[in-house]
Amino acid sequence: MSVEKQIEDAASAPVLAVHDLRKKFAETTALDGVSFEVRPHEVVGLIGENGAGKSTLLKMLVGLAQPDSGSIELRGKRVKMRGIAQAGAAGIGMVFQEQSLIPNLTVAENILFGAEGAAVVGGVYRWKELRRRAQVQLDKIGSKIKIDAITEELTFAERQLVEVAKVLATEERTNAEPVVLLDEPTSVLDRDETEVLFAQIERLRTRASVVFVSHRLDEVLRVSDRVYVLRNGKTVAECVPGDVDEAALRRMMIGRDLEGSHYGEEDQLPVREEVRLSVRGLSIKGVCEDIDLDVHVGEILGIAGVQGSGREELCRGIFGALATRGSMTLDGRPIKPGSPRTAISADIGFVPAERRREGMVGSMSVAENITLPHIGEVCAGPVLQRGKERRLADEWIERLSIRTPSASAPLGSLSGGNQQKAVLARWMVSDSLKLLILDHPTRGLDVGAKSEVYRLIRELTASGVSVLLMADSLEELIAMSHRVLVMKDGRVTDVIDARAGDKPAPVTVLERMI
């Protein structure tokens, strides 16, 4: 048989075929008819808003959830997955977004974890054999990671490669090429690491099929051979990257055109003269040094930088959550925030990136979360005025159209976008808010919710609030900001003008970051 014929045969028979999967959780329909195919050596992109069903689908493919109906066929045979171990044995492996490696084991132990085979005899490791077998897997992806390194000492990107190697280790056991599921693999990688990962995916496809799930449409278009779009638990489109662009994908994902521009650039007002926050010579031990910055009234100052540039710490320092040296003035008056509490009383607000962990108290009600930082304003003396609190909460639920059964519903029960609006509301309730620090305010939100958050930020700045912004993508950062402050290795490398109508190209900012 000719090589071409083989390839053709392989191409016609999908490795993985999913047909009409459906799943209901209590009242919610998670999947409502999902079908797709993965052919040998193919990279298939899977996109959809939060709640479109991507996670449920992946969960089913590795046996962490069972479909109510529909079928999963692997190499032409119908399979029922009962758990990660079984899925792995059948040749489907998943690289988890948050990673599933055991931090204090070596790379070799992790790669063969649970599948040591002949590397364990009578419950005892045969280290030489273990290392040899693990090295084979790392060689497949051409990685230079040391096989004896302790996993937690690796960078995030390196650990991700270890996960890939772990999935590839199923190859020998099944005598077939595996299907590798990558769940949002680039979400915590910086640009260089992303490039490395993409190179790995190219390598990976010579010996496996890949399903690439991401919310970054540019990446999906770049690496995928075909893209499936999920919406409301259904596959609504299958397309080939050459035929569509990001805007088209975004439309398919949300099922309608976004009104106006995504970032509301047309609403960006010119910056006023007065300086709101002035930082001079700010240092945080071991993180950043000698930072100067000015934020004007009504200005959005974007802060760009890769992981480890010190930008997150800088923002926490300004909010008093980290100890700093140096001086700061707010509206000309010197301030010295020693704790978030003092920063808040100086009319500074902070929206952290990890909403569920740091941004809100999920078990407390929407109203209680909204009033928590400024609880004094709904108190008469030491006594809480519940009526007043309720009215204030209702007012903001209405103004920000927060979708909640009531002001007394636990905030944790709302969707991500509505939670984030409530978190923004807690700072917006204060008429005297001067500076709002936003650490990735749209992280984990779907496209529609992102637009709403952008609009709220625009409204805030129009009313004179100044904003320090760190964003998920450079595109978002540049579009939202008046100026972009670029940081690298704990120092400011540049301040780039980004006024409306004269936005810099992302590469201009990027060059100063790395």
Next chain:
Amino acid sequence: MSVTDKTGTFARLGDPPRMTQSARRQLLLTVMPIVVLAALVAAIAVANPNFLRPASIWTALDSAVPLMILASGAMLVILCGGIDLSVAALASMASVLVALWIPALGGWAVILVVLVCALAGMLQGVVHVVAQIPSFLVTLGGLAVWSGIALVASGASTIGVSGTTLDWAFTRLTDWRIPSAVLIAAGLVIVFALVLQLTPVRRWLISIGSSEPAALLAGVPVAQTKIAAFVVSGACAGFAGVMLVGRTFSGAPTLADSLLLPVVAAIVVGGTAITGGFGGIGRTVIGVLIITVLRVGLSVAGVDPSYEQIFYGVLVIAAVALTIDRSKLPFVK
């Protein structure tokens, strides 16, 4: 499964079922203690109808007072996510100190002892907050320290108290023969309830107990609130020690030691989450009543009091097993 569950990757789709689950848990935590209490009372009443006579009820309530006072304070610490294991030892120390000081200071000894115990609580709170040492460890160390001080101060013996200084703590009032201690405990519970219900303190405790990083970034006075919880817990322990001296007419270095487990049992059986962030004084009252009725019930049933600790031990574990919100814990240590 354990690996993926804590990641949050799948938390999103777990949300709808988990909400009903947490709602069910809250209902369980609210309704169950009351049902259990009613069932226990009914069972004892059937076994011995005399139990429902006012005299027996007042006596039972009277015996619950030291436990109630200790549990009220310790509950605050648990609500903000910590635990105070030193309360019983601190109450024992208080009993020794008050017995030693009454001859010289009279009634002032009571105030002084409560202040000393509040200070002891504050010390534990400051060490916990400033040095970032887990509260169970700080208070376990504290337990040993306060026990040691009580032993040294008392010369390892029981110190009798004569005179009328503490009569107010163990007497019967009015024609109804209401124990004074019950009124005092009720007053304390009402003060707790008012403070928790009317002021932002409860918000602070609960936000710290649910999610300390979030509380900190929302400007909640985290350190102050936690230290204050330990201060109140210490003061309550001191006051409980005084009340015990009032009824035994003596102070002793191990007088209250056996109350530690019942205190924790009362708090969790009442429905306050051992992981923090959920609970309150009303639940603690119910929990204390359950423990008290159980103790009375065991004696009505003719069970040797030596078995009591076994019951409390099993009860604590069972109550936590039934009610703990495992989704809050990344893993159990």
